[in-house]
Amino acid sequence: MNARRLIGPIALAIVLFVALLVGSGAFDAPAPAAATRVASLERLVRCPSCEDLSVAQSISNSSIAVRHEITRSVAAGESDSQILDTLVARFGPSILLEPPPGGLDTLLWAVPLALGAGALVVGAAVVVRRRATT
Amino acid sequence: MRRHSVRAPAIAALVLFAAFAVFLFTRPVAQGATSVASPLIGTTGQRFSTATLLGHQIVVPGSKGHVVVLSFFASWCGPCKTEAPELATFQWHLHTTHSTTALLGVVYNDSNASAASFARTYGLSYPVVADPGGLIANAYGVTGLPRTVVVDAHGRIAAVLVGAVTSSQLTAVTDAAARQRA
Amino acid sequence: MPATLGTLGVMIALVAAVLGLVVQLAELRLRSAGMAVPAWLEGRRLVLLVGAGALLAVGSMEYALVTHDFALAYVADNNATVTPLLYSITGMWSALEGSILLWALLLTGATGAVVVIYRRHHADAVLGWATAVLFGVEAFFFALLAGPANPFVTTGGTAPTQGQGPNALLQNNPLVAIHPPLIYSGLVLFSVPFALTIGILCAGRFDDAWRAATRRWAVVAWSVLTVGIVLGAWWSYQVLGWGGFWGWDPVENAVLLPWLVGTAYVHSVVLEERRGLLRVWNMVLAIAVFALTILATYLTRSGVLQSVHAFSSSSLGSLLLGFLALVVLGSLGLLAWRGDRLRSPVGIDDPLSREGAFVANNVLLVGFAAIVLLGTVFPLAYDAARHQTVTVGPPYFDTVAVPVALCVLFLMAIAPVLGWRHADGWTVWRRLRASAWVATALVVVLVALGVRGVGTLVAYALAVVAAGTALQALWGQLRAAAARAEPWWHGLTGRTSGGMVAHLGVVLATVGIVSSVSFATRAEVVLAPGQVRSVGGHTVQYLAIREVSGPVRTATEIVVRVDGRGLFYPAITEFTGRSDQLVGTPAIDSGALGDVYLTFDALGQRSGVSGSQLAPGLKPGWVVLGVTVEPLLAWLWAGGILAGIGGLLAVVPAARRRRRVPVPVAVDAVRELEAV
Numbered sequence: 001m002n003a004r005r006l007i008g009p010i011a012l013a014i015v016l017f018v019a020l021l022v023g024s025g026a027f028d029a030p031a032p033a034a035a036t037r038v039a040s041l042e043r044l045v046r047c048p049s050c051e052d053l054s055v056a057q058s059i060s061n062s063s064i065a066v067r068h069e070i071t072r073s074v075a076a077g078e079s080d081s082q083i084l085d086t087l088v089a090r091f092g093p094s095i096l097l098e099p100p101p102g103g104l105d106t107l108l109w110a111v112p113l114a115l116g117a118g119a120l121v122v123g124a125a126v127v128v129r130r131r132a133t134t
Numbered sequence: 135m136r137r138h139s140v141r142a143p144a145i146a147a148l149v150l151f152a153a154f155a156v157f158l159f160t161r162p163v164a165q166g167a168t169s170v171a172s173p174l175i176g177t178t179g180q181r182f183s184t185a186t187l188l189g190h191q192i193v194v195p196g197s198k199g200h201v202v203v204l205s206f207f208a209s210w211c212g213p214c215k216t217e218a219p220e221l222a223t224f225q226w227h228l229h230t231t232h233s234t235t236a237l238l239g240v241v242y243n244d245s246n247a248s249a250a251s252f253a254r255t256y257g258l259s260y261p262v263v264a265d266p267g268g269l270i271a272n273a274y275g276v277t278g279l280p281r282t283v284v285v286d287a288h289g290r291i292a293a294v295l296v297g298a299v300t301s302s303q304l305t306a307v308t309d310a311a312a313r314q315r316a
Numbered sequence: 317m318p319a320t321l322g323t324l325g326v327m328i329a330l331v332a333a334v335l336g337l338v339v340q341l342a343e344l345r346l347r348s349a350g351m352a353v354p355a356w357l358e359g360r361r362l363v364l365l366v367g368a369g370a371l372l373a374v375g376s377m378e379y380a381l382v383t384h385d386f387a388l389a390y391v392a393d394n395n396a397t398v399t400p401l402l403y404s405i406t407g408m409w410s411a412l413e414g415s416i417l418l419w420a421l422l423l424t425g426a427t428g429a430v431v432v433i434y435r436r437h438h439a440d441a442v443l444g445w446a447t448a449v450l451f452g453v454e455a456f457f458f459a460l461l462a463g464p465a466n467p468f469v470t471t472g473g474t475a476p477t478q479g480q481g482p483n484a485l486l487q488n489n490p491l492v493a494i495h496p497p498l499i500y501s502g503l504v505l506f507s508v509p510f511a512l513t514i515g516i517l518c519a520g521r522f523d524d525a526w527r528a529a530t531r532r533w534a535v536v537a538w539s540v541l542t543v544g545i546v547l548g549a550w551w552s553y554q555v556l557g558w559g560g561f562w563g564w565d566p567v568e569n570a571v572l573l574p575w576l577v578g579t580a581y582v583h584s585v586v587l588e589e590r591r592g593l594l595r596v597w598n599m600v601l602a603i604a605v606f607a608l609t610i611l612a613t614y615l616t617r618s619g620v621l622q623s624v625h626a627f628s629s630s631s632l633g634s635l636l637l638g639f640l641a642l643v644v645l646g647s648l649g650l651l652a653w654r655g656d657r658l659r660s661p662v663g664i665d666d667p668l669s670r671e672g673a674f675v676a677n678n679v680l681l682v683g684f685a686a687i688v689l690l691g692t693v694f695p696l697a698y699d700a701a702r703h704q705t706v707t708v709g710p711p712y713f714d715t716v717a718v719p720v721a722l723c724v725l726f727l728m729a730i731a732p733v734l735g736w737r738h739a740d741g742w743t744v745w746r747r748l749r750a751s752a753w754v755a756t757a758l759v760v761v762l763v764a765l766g767v768r769g770v771g772t773l774v775a776y777a778l779a780v781v782a783a784g785t786a787l788q789a790l791w792g793q794l795r796a797a798a799a800r801a802e803p804w805w806h807g808l809t810g811r812t813s814g815g816m817v818a819h820l821g822v823v824l825a826t827v828g829i830v831s832s833v834s835f836a837t838r839a840e841v842v843l844a845p846g847q848v849r850s851v852g853g854h855t856v857q858y859l860a861i862r863e864v865s866g867p868v869r870t871a872t873e874i875v876v877r878v879d880g881r882g883l884f885y886p887a888i889t890e891f892t893g894r895s896d897q898l899v900g901t902p903a904i905d906s907g908a909l910g911d912v913y914l915t916f917d918a919l920g921q922r923s924g925v926s927g928s929q930l931a932p933g934l935k936p937g938w939v940v941l942g943v944t945v946e947p948l949l950a951w952l953w954a955g956g957i958l959a960g961i962g963g964l965l966a967v968v969p970a971a972r973r974r975r976r977v978p979v980p981v982a983v984d985a986v987r988e989l990e991a992v
C-alpha cells in the first residue's frame with residue numbers, strides 16, 4: 001500500500017473527527033435549564049387522552065393539565081424520576097411512551113443490541129475467513 | 135465453501151412463526167368495560183371542592199361513609215352515549231333501593247354547556263360536576279373515556295372501569311365496595 | 317337496491333374466484349399430464365367474472381354513497397346528505413368494510429393485469445400456479461366481504477333520513493382521495509411477486525424470465541407504496557394538527573413493515589439479476605412482504621392493538637390470522653421442499669464489495685423491520701406477562717431508528733462506488749473524495765454556525781456523500797446515452813439510473829426529516845387582537861376572528877398574517893352530523909426553505925369549559941396560537957415522490973435494451989435449455 005495514498009483519507013478523518021467533537025456539544029457550557037428539563041420530560045409522557053402522542057405534541061386539555069403539572073413539579077425541585085413516578089402511580093405505566101425500566105423492557109433493548117452485535121460478529125467472521133482463504 | 139440446506143432455517147422460521155401466531159390468537163380482544171388493575175386502587179382519592187353544572191357547590195368524591203361512583207364523560211365520546219342509558223338505569227336502581235351509594239358525573243374535556251345538554255338528552259338525573267383545569271380527571275388518572283371510578287366508604291379507590299359500563303356491572307362493583315366496609 | 321346489487325356483486329366475485337382457483341388447479345393438472353386444455357376450461361377466463369363482480373359491488377357502494385342512500389348502514393355511518401361529492405366517493409375507504417372492498421377491487425385489477433400482460437404464456441406452469449394463488453387470495457378477501465366485513469348490511473326498517481357523515485378527520489383534506497388508494501395499491505401489487513414466487517416454487521423450475529417479471533412487479537409495487545406512505549405522512553401533517561408527520565402509531569408501523577422488507581427486496585433482487593445470487597433469500601423476502609401486508613391488516617383491523625385509526629371487528633381477526641398462518645406455513649413448507657433445488661449455484665466472493673453492501677443493506681432493513689414489529693406487539697407481550705398496559709412510542713422507535721438510518725445512509729453513500737466482486741480501497745476513495753470533502757466542509761461550517769448534535773451532523777455529511785455518489789452515477793449514465801447519440805432522457809431510465817434517482821429522493825427526504833426535526837421551533841403564543849409576535853425568525857400577527865358556516869362545516873377561524881405577507885386561517889371546525897367531533901384545522905405557510913405551521917389552540921371566552929385552560933385567565937377575544945417553524949420540511953414530500961419516480965424509471969428498460977423483445981418471451985428458450 002502506497003503510504004502517500006493514505007494522506008487524503010487520514011486528513012479527512014481528522015478534520016471530520018475534530019468538527020464532530022466540537023459539534024457534539026461536549027465543550028459547550030452545560031445548561032440543563034428548567035425549560036429543557038420540562039421539554040425533555042414532556043416528550044416522554046403520553047397524552048392521557050390520545051394514543052402515541054406525547055404531551056409535548058398534543059394540545060388536548062388533558063395534555064395541557066399534565067404539562068402544567070410537570071412545569072410545577074420541576075419548579076418545586078422534584079427530580080425527573082420522581083415526577084415520572086408520580087405520573088405512573090396515577091395513570092399506570094402506559095402514561096410513559098417507553099415501558100418503565102427494570103424488567104421486561106430490557107427485552108425491548110436487548111433484541112436490537114443482540115441483532116446488531118450478531119450481524120457484526122457474523123460479518124467480521126466472514127471477512128476474516130475470506131481474507132484467510134485468499 | 136460448505137453450503138447449508140435451506141431446510142433447517144425454513145423449519146426454524148416455521149416454528150418461530152407458529153409460536154407468534156398462537157400468541158396472537160390467544161390474545162383477548164377488549165370489549166365493554168373492564169375492571170383494570172390501576173395503581174390507584176387502594177389509595178385514598180384526592181378531594182376537590184367544585185360546582186355542579188346547576189351551580190351547587192359540592193365536594194368530590196363526597197362525604198365519607200358511603201360508596202361514590204365517579205363517571206367521567208364528555209358529549210363528544212361515542213361509548214359515553216352507549217353507557218348513558220345504563221347510568222340512568224343505575225341511578226334509578228339506587229333511587230328505588232334507597233341506596234346510600236352516590237353517582238356523580240364529571241365532565242372531561244368538554245364545554246359545560248355541551249355536557250349539560252348531553253345530560254338532558256339522556257335524562258341523567260344525578261349531579262354532574264364541572265372540572266375546570268382538568269384537576270379531578272388528572273388526580274384520578276383518567277386516560278380516556280368512558281372511565282368510571284368507584285370510591286369506597288373510607289374514601290379509598292375500590293375499582294377503576296374502562297369502557298362503557300352496564301347497570302348490572304355497576305351494581306356488582308358497588309356492592310363489592312360496600313361489603314369492604316363490613 | 318344498491319344493497320342487493322352489491323351483495324350480488326360480492327357473491328359473483330366470490331363464486332368466480334373460488335371457481336377460478338378450482339378450474340386453474342384442474343388446468344394445471346391436465347397440462348402436467350400433457351393433455352390439451354379446452355379454451356373453456358381455462359381458469360384465467362374467470363378473472364373477467366371476478367372483475368365484473370368486484371366492479372358491480374364497488375359501483376353499488378359508490379352509487380349508494382353519492383346518492384346518500386342511508387338504507388345501507390355503511391352509508392349512514394360514513395355519509396350525510398351534505399357531504400360533498402369528493403368525500404362521498406372517498407367515504408368508501410373511511411371505514412373497515414369499505415377498505416376491504418377497495419382492497420378486493422385493487423387485487424382483482426392486479427390479477428387482471430397479470431393475466432392480460434402474460435396472456436401469451438398462459439400455458440406456462442409458473443403463471444398457472446401464480447394465477448391460482450391470486451384467485452385464492454381474491455377468494456379470501458371476497459369471503460371476508462361476504463361474511464364478517466359485509467359492507468352491504470342494511471339499516472333495517474325505514475331508512476334514516478340523515479347519516480353521520482364521514483369521520484371529521486377524513487373530510488378535512490382532499491389528499492384522503494389519493495393516499496389510501498395508493499397505499500392499498502402498493503400493498504396489493506406486492507401480492508403479484510408473491511404469487512409468481514409461489515408459482516416458481518410449485519413449478520419447481522428456476523426460471524430467469526419469471527424471476528425478472530417478479531422483480532419488475534416488486535419495484536412497481538415499492539414505488540407506489542413509497543409515494544403512498546409519503547402522501548399519507550403529508551396528509552397527517554396537514555390534518556392532525558400537531559406539526560409532525562410520523563407518530564410510530566401501530567397503523568403507521570403496519571404499513572412501514574412491508575415497506576422496509578420491500579425495500580430490502582428491491583435491493584437484493586439486483587444481486588440476483590446481476591450475479592445470480594441470493595435466489596432463495598429473494599423468494600423469502602417476496603413471501604415475507606406479502607405475509608406482512610396480511611399481518612398489518614390483522615394488527616390494525618382485529619382490534620388486538622387499539623390505535624387511533626384502527627376500527628375493530630370481531631371474527632375478522634381470527635380469519636385474517638388463519639389466512640396469515642396458511643400463507644406462511646404453506647410458503648415455508650414449499651421453500652423447505654423445493655428451496656434446495658432452486659438455489660443459486662454461486663456465493664459471494666468478497667464481503668468488501670458491492671454484493672457485500674447489498675447484503676448489509678438487507679440485514680439492516682430486515683433487522684429494523686423485526687425491531688419495529690417487536691415494538692409494535694410488545695405491549696401485547698407485556699400485558700400477557702404482567703397484566704399491565706404499557707406504551708411503546710416515539711422515544712423508543714426514534715432511538716433505534718436513528719443509528720439504523722445512519723448506517724443505511726452510509727451504505728447508500730458508498731455502495732454505488734464499490735466494485736462488483738471485489739472493492740479496491742483506493743478506487744473507492746478516489747470516487748468519494750470530492751463529495752467527502754464537500755461533506756466535511758459542510759460539517760465544519762455548520763459547527764461554526766453553532767449547530768450541535770453528532771447524529772444531525774453525521775446525517776448531513778452522509779446525505780451529501782450519498783447525493784454526490786448518486787449524481788456521479790447518473791452523470792455517467794447521461795454521458796453514456798449521449799455517447800450512443802440517444803436523447804438525454806434515455807440516460808435516466810433503467811435499473812442503475814432509476815435506482816440513483818430514487819437514492820436522490822431518499823437523500824432529499826432525509827435532509828427534510830433531519831432539518832425539520834432538529835431545528836423545529838415550537839411555541840404557543842397568546843395574542844390580543846392585532847398583536848404581533850415573533851417565533852423562530854417569523855412574525856405572526858393575529859388580525860381577526862370570524863365564524864365561517866356552510867352546509868358541511870362550521871368553523872371558527874382566526875386570521876393570521878405571517879411575516880407581514882400572506883394571510884392564513886387556522887380554524888376549529890365542526891362538521892354537520894358529527895357535532896361530537898371538533899377538529900383543529902391547521903394552516904401551513906409552506907415553502908421550499910421551511911414551513912410555518914399554525915394551529916388555533918384556544919380562545920378566551922366567558923362560558924365554562926371543563927378541562928384545563930391553556931392560558932388561565934385568557935381574556936375574551938384573545939387567542940392562543942400554536943406556531944411551529946420547521947425548516948426544509950417540504951423536501952420530505954418532494955424527496956418521497958422523487959423516490960417513487962426513480963422506482964418507476966428503474967422499471968422502464970434501459971435505452972440500449974429497449975429494442976429487444978420483452979423478457980417473458982425468453983421462457984421457452986429457458987425451458988429448452990433445461991430440457992437439454
